[in-house]
Amino acid sequence: MKLFEYQAKDIFKEAGIPIPNSVLIQEETMLEKALDTVKTPCVVKSQVLSGGRGKAGLVVFTKTKEDAQKETKRLFAKDLNIKHLLIEEAIDIKQEIYVSVTIDPNQASALLIVSKEGGVDIETLATERPEKIIKEPIDMRYGLMPYQASRVAYDLGFSKDITKALKNTFLKLYHIFVQYDAELVEINPLFITQDNIVVAGDGKLMIDDNSMFRQQRYEKGQTDYKSDAEYEAAQEGIPFIEFDGDIGLMCAGAGLTTTVYDLIHYEGGTIANYLEFGGPNYKKAVKSMEICLKVPSKVILVVTFGTIARADVMASGIVEAIKQLKPDRPIVTCIRGTNEKEAVNILKEAGLEPVFDTEEAVRKAVDIAKGGSK
Amino acid sequence: MSIFIDQTTTVCVQGITGKEGSFWTKHMIELGTQVVCGVTPGKEGQTVENKPVYNSVKKAAQQHNIDASMLFVPPRFTKDAVFEALDAGIKKIVTIGDGIPLHDMVAIRQAAKVHNAMVVGGNTSGVISPKLAMMGSFPHWIERVYKKGNIGIMTRSGSLTNEVTAMVVAAGYGVSTLIGVGGDPVPGTRFAEFLELYENDPETEAVVIIGELGGTMEEEVAEAINDKRFTKPLVAFLGGRTAPKGQKMGHAGAIISGGKGSVEDKIEALTKAGALVAERPRLVGELLEELGVSKA
Incomplete structure (x- = not known):
């Protein structure tokens, strides 16, 4: 969960990092x-x-x-x-610094990242002038050691007062990173004022979604979602992203859904929404289709290849969803996996024309979206 | 042969008395896996599939020779359970839970390194050597996917594994060992770290990696090929080529962030190293043929 600037700054202030x-x-x-x-x-x-x-x-x-x-x-x-x-x-600024703490997945450590060239896009800086970025690995068993924070602060080459303030800021920022189960905590820019005071000019704090059960300070409310459909999906635990194209995706499994997303683009189609009802959600076809129908689209494409998420169960779910919701747009299905033969029969009996190959299903959906045959 | 697990590997199941644990223990045994015992605190004295249950891994390890531990443990308790297995001296651990806190995974990966152990997962189906043994939740009976053969498969996604592996099998190949490294940003063990095992496995003739946007695991595979740490043919399929920047695509780890993780970068690195990248799942089998991989 990404916090707003004001929320991140509240946390900075509580931790003793000066804010404007x-x-x-x-x-x-x-x-x-x-x-x-x-x-x-x-x-x-x-x-x-x-x-x-x-x-x-x-x-x-x-x-x-x-x-x-x-x-x-x-x-x-x-x-x-x-x-x-x-x-x-408005702050009277002498210098802008970049500072963040994040994870290094390969080293299984945290990383303190600092640059004297703050205020700019750090990604651009990393590509164009990587030598301007200092990266300090942090062993999370022991945390950021004072000597490390001090060393990085001295490397920036400021006066003694500023160096000390920077060191303290790094230590406090790491503490926030741990306390809030952060994916990333970033101050960009960190101001050094004309009076040689260090002040957080901006604040970014991303809390790991998997840690929300122990980070109860920030619960996501309905207004934190882009749309009602996104909110509703989140309440159901159904991964869902809204776009503005023509084809609604109702697939199973993150990797497969992402691949179908690619294949549609290869065929010249566009995506209305990404929805994944695999894994623990494989019995939620009705709810999933209800969410898909809230997004304007020309066709809904169902692609699954489930193993535990049985094909026959998913097919029955789709048939039930069509019966209950009477969708105003065509549904293309490609449901495979455990009990796939039964799934095909279930879909055929309900009057659908199931497709068995992912690419064929994608082409069919793209054709419909472009106004071709159904 | 196979890697990581075969019919001789002795397995302890942590969380064996739970719904998932008992269900998959049954199927693991049915495939040929040597499950020797289970652990659920407070359930000592019970049995599951005729295997004794203990209160702690340490106690189980005193009674049995355990090579590997399989965890059916909720995400929020995974760190504790992995540490318990490491503490009991177990060197191979598979954890499938989806939703393990990020900082917990960092601690798990680090602890595994310190103990010289391998943790596979989380957010995965586990590891399977078809017709021999498995640790995890694979419907091994689906022959369209879990056919024995000479291709090593590593994947970040369960659903995509079925799609791609079915294409590999349809092309006339089979699988030596399939490892789901998982869809999280910090998997316990990374693609490149398994390559050495596949390199030394005479039964694996080629490797297929099923990757996706996010992170740098695919780039590390390219490095391993460049450094000659891996010399067998390698084909990759990568999902999320057209995904928008900064958008998490289903898996927690599937996101382009900090200027890293685009599929374009991964394709470039792999292609430069001499691996072949399939644009579509259907093409993976064809590329294996192109590389001259034999159909056993």
Whole structure:
């Protein structure tokens, strides 16, 4: 689960990492009061989870109260669907640093990643000037040792005061990483102010989804999902992603669904949604189709090759779903695996024309989506 | 021959009295696996499939010679169960749970290294040497997939394994040992670490890897080929070539992040190393033929 900037900064603050003075607002009328605390010039920051907020015009520097009002109004416009703005004091910056803690899967360690060239896209920096990035492996049995944090801080070449503040920031950040079962915790940029103070300019914290049972502080609410369909799928534990193409996928197994996704693109088709009802969800055909039908699409494509997720059970589920939901669009099925012969019979008896080969099923769905034969 | 497990490997099942544990223990034995005992705390004295159950792995290990432990344990208790098996001196561990916390997997992988052990999984079906033995949840009776032969298969995905392996079998081949390394970002053991075992297995003539977007495991396979640590023919199929950046595709580990993990990069690395990459599952069998792999 990815936290919003303001949530990550709450955590930073609690851990003792300085953050800029700020107020979170939920509507335009709250700005006036926020500006009593924050003062202009200030930065108006949309609390959305997508990257590149600056380039998209979702984070704006405003000099005056009038500017701030104008931007707040613009960003709270309905079509942008932004629920929170963070009104933050503008910082007088001397230097921007990059710092993050993440996992190194191969070494089975954590990694402290630091660069003196903060504020930029770290991926671009990693490709273009990898020598500008310091990577410090952390043995998670013992945690980030003070000498390691100190060594990395000294390597950046700042004055003594700043070095000490950086070292403390690294140690605190690692502590957050552990405490929150993070996939990634990142401050980019970490400001060094004209007064030589270290302040977190941004905050990213991704909590491992598999650890949510022991990270109860942040529960995902309905508003954290992009659509009702995504929320409903999540409630059912059904992996689901919404796109804006023509073909709704209702497949089983992550790898197979991803492959069908590729094959559709190879055939020139587009995807309306990714839905996977394999594994523990193989008896949830009705619910799965109900979710698929909430997304506009021209055809629903069912591809499975289940073993424990029996083919006959899945086929019966599809037949039942069609009976109950009376879908307004064609369904193409390619259901194989344990008891596949029975599955074919079940589908045929229900008047469907089951396909037995994945690529053939994909072509059939793409044809239908393009307005060809059914 | 085969790798990791065969009919002589003695297996302990942790979580043997549970629904999954007892169900798959039955099928593991039916295939020929030497399950010698099980462990469920509090259930000592019971039997499952005529195998004695113990309260701890240590106690089980005092009574039996155990080569490997199979875990049917919920994800949140997996770390504890793996550590218990390692503590009892077991060097081969398979854990299938989907949803093991990331930091727990880091600890598991590290502990395995320290103990010089191999942990396979989580988020996998396990390991199977068709017609010989298995640790995990494979419907070994489906001949369209689990046919014995000379191809080693390693995979990050269960569903895709059926799709691809069925194509390999349809082309006239069979499987020596199939290892599901799992779909998590930190698997206990990585593709490249199994290659040495396949290299030394006279029965494995070629290896097929079923990979996908995310991580760098496929690139490490390319490195192993480059360094001549693996010299047999290798064919790969990779899912997620057209997946959008930053989007998790089903598996927790299937995501392009930090500028790493795109299928393009993986194809480039593997192709440069001399491996063949199949664009579609159907083509995997054809590429094995192209490499001159014999049909036993």
